[in-house]
Every structure is written in structure tokens, then in C-alpha cells.
Amino acid sequence: MKQLIAWLALLPGLYGAARAEGLKTAKMVFESNTYDFGNIKEVDGDVSHTFRFRNEGTLPLVINSVGVSCGCTYPQFSKEPVLPGKAGDIKITFDPANRPGKFEKVISILSNDPRGSIRLTITGNVEGRPRTIQDDYPFRVAGGLRIADRSLVLGTLPRGKATVRTLGIANGGKSPVRVGIDASSLPAWLTVRPRKATLAPGERSEIVMTLDAAKADLWGKYAFSFALTGDGVKQPDPVEATVIFAEDFSALSRAELKLAPRADYSSFFYHFSDQPQGKTLTRQFQITNGGEKDLVIRHIGPSGSRIRAKADKTVIKAGDTATLTVTLDTKGASGRLSEGITVVTNDPARPARDIRVLANIVK
Numbered sequence: 608m609k610q611l612i613a614w615l616a617l618l619p620g621l622y623g624a625a626r627a628e629g630l631k632t633a634k635m636v637f638e639s640n641t642y643d644f645g646n647i648k649e650v651d652g653d654v655s656h657t658f659r660f661r662n663e664g665t666l667p668l669v670i671n672s673v674g675v676s677c678g679c680t681y682p683q684f685s686k687e688p689v690l691p692g693k694a695g696d697i698k699i700t701f702d703p704a705n706r707p708g709k710f711e712k713v714i715s716i717l718s719n720d721p722r723g724s725i726r727l728t729i730t731g732n733v734e735g736r737p738r739t740i741q742d743d744y745p746f747r748v749a750g751g752l753r754i755a756d757r758s759l760v761l762g763t764l765p766r767g768k769a770t771v772r773t774l775g776i777a778n779g780g781k782s783p784v785r786v787g788i789d790a791s792s793l794p795a796w797l798t799v800r801p802r803k804a805t806l807a808p809g810e811r812s813e814i815v816m817t818l819d820a821a822k823a824d825l826w827g828k829y830a831f832s833f834a835l836t837g838d839g840v841k842q843p844d845p846v847e848a849t850v851i852f853a854e855d856f857s858a859l860s861r862a863e864l865k866l867a868p869r870a871d872y873s874s875f876f877y878h879f880s881d882q883p884q885g886k887t888l889t890r891q892f893q894i895t896n897g898g899e900k901d902l903v904i905r906h907i908g909p910s911g912s913r914i915r916a917k918a919d920k921t922v923i924k925a926g927d928t929a930t931l932t933v934t935l936d937t938k939g940a941s942g943r944l945s946e947g948i949t950v951v952t953n954d955p956a957r958p959a960r961d962i963r964v965l966a967n968i969v970k
Contacts, residue, residue, distance in 0.1 A: 634664035644731030674715040707735030750837025751780020759848035765855035769819040778806035787836035825852040826906035853958035868902035870954040879966035888935040906951040914946035
């Protein structure tokens with residue numbers, strides 16, 4: 608009995624020692640977990656801030672890793688243990704190159720602090736560097752001329768009207784340059800002209816494209832190209848453009864738009880997989896009228912001579928469905944074959960839809 612009493616007397620001390628041992632931890636405490644760089648300039652390059660912390664635990668603190676949310680942010684830190692009561696730091700560097708505007712970057716720190724990951728945040732606003740002609744006009748023409756794009760998707764344009772689109776052009780050279788257009792292959796409904804005939808060094812201007820759908824009975828997708836000249840030297844790679852002509856819905860009221868037809872397609876894509884050469888492939892697509900008024904198929908245009916499409920009806924009542932049968936001719940083809948059609952309807956929300964079929968042709 609005396610021994611039992613002695614053991615019971617020792618228990619509080621043993622429990623207290625064990626509890627004290629369990630409380631021995633490292634504890635990372637930062638002076639601040641956030642830093643705002645304010646307004647910085649892109650042209651000034653990298654900016655840095657050092658976050659200071661103290662180990663307020665009873666064991667040495669070891670940083671295992673520092674993770675960043677962007678490749679533009681670089682951490683610098685030591686993996687040497689920080690003794691209890693001592694201080695350490697983590698330096699964070701931010702690269703503002705090509706990142707104009709406001710930013711917020713998160714840094715995650717993993718250490719032997721049992722509380723888990725600790726987050727730091729840097730914020731600020733980058734004042735972008737002045738943009739150069741090379742930045743805004745990345746494609747070379749000739750004679751120092753540069754353009755903003757070489758592949759234009761002009762979208763859906765209304766039939767019966769003239770629409771103007773522009774292409775940015777600038778003189779990145781050191782001498783004035785005369786701007787010309789090689790328009791030998793343009794359709795009659797399209798005119799292309801420079802807004803200014805001569806551009807001084809550093810001057811920016813536009814190429815004006817007037818697409819006059821009133822001059823022709825145009826439905827569906829059209830592709831065209833033109834080349835620019837600088838001081839008479841022709842652009843080696845012409846400007847390629849596509850446009851889709853559809854119904855003019857600009858006069859419809861809100862009430863009419865609510866009651867308008869809606870073309871719902873079963874699919875816009877099909878892959879026939881591996882197919883023998885010379886075979887005619889067939890695939891059917893369904894077009895359902897999800898609107899209130901009659902849906903009318905105005906035009907079905909193929910992208911090439913290998914593809915054909917025909918609908919079993921061109922007027923689709925509300926809730927009804929039409930079947931579009933697409934055939935692909937593989938005669939003489941080899942390798943990957945990709946063709947498409949453009950379906951134009953009187954759906955004002957999306958009047959034109961592309962349907963594409965593919966096949967791998969094997970001999």
C-alpha cells in the first residue's frame with residue numbers, strides 16, 4: 608500500500624513533464640504577412656521585399672520549402688535552423704516584365720511549425736512600359752511597314768449592308784514609306800485601301816476594308832486575301848481573312864427576339880477514325896428548333912469539294928427537328944482529312960454554325 612501511495616504521488620510530476628515535453632515546438636511569427644509595393648514601373652525591373660520573422664517556439668525552426676503562385680516571383684531563404692528567440696528572414700522578388708496592372712501573389716511557407724503552411728502576400732500595381740511599334744504591330748510587311756495581324760476573323764456581317772473593318776499598320780522604319788494594296792484577286796463586294804498613302808517613321812494608321820454586301824447576294828462564309836506593298840515591294844505573306852454573311856436582325860424588337868427561332872445542334876464535330884481511301888463517308892446531324900417561330904435554314908456552305916451536306920427540310924417548326932446529312936469523299940485522299948460546312952439560319956442569337964468532320968485515310 609505504501610508503494611502504491613508513493614507512485615500516485617509521483618504521477619502529477621510525470622504528467623507535467625510529459626505535457627511540457629509535448630509543448631516543445633517551433634513557432635514562426637512574422638512581423639507582417641503582407642506587403643504592398645504600391646505603384647512600380649515595369650521599366651525599372653525587379654522589386655524585392657524582405658519578410659522578417661521570429662521563432663517564438665522552444666525548438667529550432669527549419670524552413671522546408673517556400674512555394675510561389677507565379678513564375679514571376681522568386682523566394683530567397685536559408686534552411687539553417689533558427690534557434691528559439693532568434694530572427695530570420697525570407698526575401699521575395701517580383702519581376703514586373705510584361706505584367707502591367709494590379710497584381711497579388713501568394714507565398715506558401717512549409718516548416719516544422721506544427722500549425723502547417725503559413726501564407727505571405729505581396730500586392731502592387733505595375734505601370735506598363737510604353738508600347739513600341741514592334742509590340743503593337745508584330746508582323747512585317749515590307750519597307751519597314753508592320754501590321755497588327757495577318758489572319759483576320761471578321762465575324763458575322765449583315766446581308767444587304769456595307770460594313771467597315773480596319774487593320775492596324777505602322778511604319779517601324781527610319782524613312783517615309785508609300786503604302787499600297789495588291790487588290791488583283793479581291794471580290795467585287797470588297798474594297799481595301801490605306802487610310803494614308805504615305806507613313807512617316809513611327810507613324811501609325813489603318814488599312815480600311817469595306818465589305819459591301821448590298822452589291823451581291825451573299826450568304827455564308829467567304830475567305831479572301833490581299834497583300835500590302837511598301838514603296839512598291841510586295842508583302843511576302845498576304846493577309847488572310849474570313850467573313851460570314853447572314854440575315855440582318857438589327858430591326859428586331861426585344862419582344863420579337865424573345866419569340867425568335869433557336870437552332871440547337873446535336874453536335875458540331877465528328878471523327879470517322881481510320882477509313883480506307885476511296886470510300887464515301889456519311890454522318891447525320893440533327894438541328895432542333897428550340898424557339899417559338901419557324902427556324903429557316905438559309906444556306907449550307909461547304910469548305911471544299913470533298914464535302915457535301917443536305918437537310919431533309921429547310922423550314923423547321925417550333926420543337927421540330929431536321930436531319931442534316933453530311934458526306935465526305937475520300938477518293939485520292941491520304942493522311943488526315945478535315946473538312947467543314949457552315950450552316951446559316953434565321954436564329955438571331957447565333958445565325959452561323961460550323962460543323963466539322965475528320966478522318967484518317969489509310970491505303
